[in-house]
Amino acid sequence: MKKAVILVSGGLDSATTLAIAKSQGYVCYALSFDYGQRHRIELQAARQVAKHLGVVEHKFIHINLDSIGGSALTDTQINVPTQGLSDQIPITYVPARNTVFLALALGWAEVLSAYHIFIGVNAVDYSGYPDCRPKFVEAFEQLANLATKAGVEGHSFKIHTPLIHLTKAQIIQEGLRLGVDYNLTISCYQPNPNGYACGMCDACRLRADGFSRLDVPDPTQYHSI
Amino acid sequence: MKKAVILVSGGLDSATTLAIAKSQGYVCYALSFDYGQRHRIELQAARQVAKHLGVVEHKFIHINLDSIGGSALTDTQINVPTQGLSDQIPITYVPARNTVFLALALGWAEVLSAYHIFIGVNAVDYSGYPDCRPKFVEAFEQLANLATKAGVEGHSFKIHTPLIHLTKAQIIQEGLRLGVDYNLTISCYQPNPNGYACGMCDACRLRADGFSRLDVPDPTQYHSI
Numbered sequence: 001m002k003k004a005v006i007l008v009s010g011g012l013d014s015a016t017t018l019a020i021a022k023s024q025g026y027v028c029y030a031l032s033f034d035y036g037q038r039h040r041i042e043l044q045a046a047r048q049v050a051k052h053l054g055v056v057e058h059k060f061i062h063i064n065l066d067s068i069g070g071s072a073l074t075d076t077q078i079n080v081p082t083q084g085l086s087d088q089i090p091i092t093y094v095p096a097r098n099t100v101f102l103a104l105a106l107g108w109a110e111v112l113s114a115y116h117i118f119i120g121v122n123a124v125d126y127s128g129y130p131d132c133r134p135k136f137v138e139a140f141e142q143l144a145n146l147a148t149k150a151g152v153e154g155h156s157f158k159i160h161t162p163l164i165h166l167t168k169a170q171i172i173q174e175g176l177r178l179g180v181d182y183n184l185t186i187s188c189y190q191p192n193p194n195g196y197a198c199g200m201c202d203a204c205r206l207r208a209d210g211f212s213r214l215d216v217p218d219p220t221q222y223h224s225i
Numbered sequence: 226m227k228k229a230v231i232l233v234s235g236g237l238d239s240a241t242t243l244a245i246a247k248s249q250g251y252v253c254y255a256l257s258f259d260y261g262q263r264h265r266i267e268l269q270a271a272r273q274v275a276k277h278l279g280v281v282e283h284k285f286i287h288i289n290l291d292s293i294g295g296s297a298l299t300d301t302q303i304n305v306p307t308q309g310l311s312d313q314i315p316i317t318y319v320p321a322r323n324t325v326f327l328a329l330a331l332g333w334a335e336v337l338s339a340y341h342i343f344i345g346v347n348a349v350d351y352s353g354y355p356d357c358r359p360k361f362v363e364a365f366e367q368l369a370n371l372a373t374k375a376g377v378e379g380h381s382f383k384i385h386t387p388l389i390h391l392t393k394a395q396i397i398q399e400g401l402r403l404g405v406d407y408n409l410t411i412s413c414y415q416p417n418p419n420g421y422a423c424g425m426c427d428a429c430r431l432r433a434d435g436f437s438r439l440d441v442p443d444p445t446q447y448h449s450i
Contacts, residue, residue, distance in 0.1 A: 099332075100328040143364040149320070
């Protein structure tokens with residue numbers, strides 16, 4: 001059986017990614033990060049998603065990226081934009097976040113002798129984050145094989161990005177087909193303490209648009225801001 | 226004034242690297258990691274080294290790599306080898322450590338608008354860790370510019386490795402020239418609670434050999450194991 005480490009944030013994309021990895025026959029190890037994010041409640045969703053879909057182990061790693069700041073997601077002094085997507089990289093970009101997350105996934109994967117890492121990055125309905133682009137992922141894969149003892153010994157790490165060229169509607173469609181319960185997921189950048197979404201941030205807008213285009217019920221519960 | 230982030234472990238190499246960065250005119254930001262290492266006392270040395278050499282800010286980031294394990298440095302159930310260096314990658318290798326450290330340095334550097342990162346890796350008198358090799362560093366530099374908003378905006382991150390082709394003796398010589406107080410540094414993988422070195426691990430052997438070849442007094446204090 002092939003082992004895989006899957007990054008699970010608690011959101012829609014990573015839940016779908018986990019379901020895809022499972023459907024491809026991987027023995028799944030979920031990895032989530034408590035990184036000082038303002039929407040830390042997403043970790044509860046991550047726990048439920050991983051439990052619902054079934055994983056061998058679910059590890060949580062703590063990194064205080066809020067001590068670095070520089071993002072609306074890790075510095076509560078910076079407001080989350082709510083005016084809709086633009087063609088600029090938004091202030092919700094967290095410096096080097098996916099590099100940090102993939103690096104830690106790589107470390108765990110090497111210990112597990114798992115040579116497959118799944119990440120739910122998407123370069124269609126997304127916020128323009130540089131570390132979601134195919135060329136970033138390709139560069140990380142090259143790095144992974146130079147960085148590790150496993151790489152020196154001839155193993156080859158593969159970074160899987162099954163969502164990279166899908167629209168949000170296509171992602172949801174695939175997830176529903178594979179039995180993902182999107183009611184368990186939280187995408188919002190600033191949910192309330194009950195996990196209800198704001199409906200105004202980029203993550204909420206992309207998610208709502210995906211359900212709308214697919215014409216299936218959106219289970220998201222909203223609070224008023 | 227050019228800003229730089231310098232990885233400072235508390236050891237001999239990173240102290241020298243910091244001194245070199247300063248001598249090259251960089252405004253220095255020191256970054257240290259509390260990563261579950263068995264020789265966590267090195268962080269006290271890191272603090273003293275950074276203070277002695279002078280930095281604008283010294284940040285400590287916590288990451289529980291000990292929850293991943295897979296190394297004698299992060300899993301106290303695995304003994305630190307003391308029989309001397311071999312031509313194998315030793316069990317003190319920490320999976321993906323330098324990838325994780327550089328990723329976090331990159332995040333902080335981006336927030337600071339610092340486009341220079343210094344790391345004291347060495348590929349001469351070293352333990353054969355894959356993430357100390359020049360091609361690893363080159364791959365990370367490429368990744369850094371694809372991973373970041375700063376990279377998209379045309380800034381270029383440079384990973385500086387001033388020690389990469391130096392012997393341990395040459396590193397010490399350069400550090401002494403620049404005023405490094407090696408008495409403040411701790412290289413040992415298993416120092417006692419006073420910070421005294423074991424004298425038997427690879428890090429101790431490489432350090433002692435460097436001082437010996439240079440024929441200068443070695444300030445290291447040893448305990449008996």
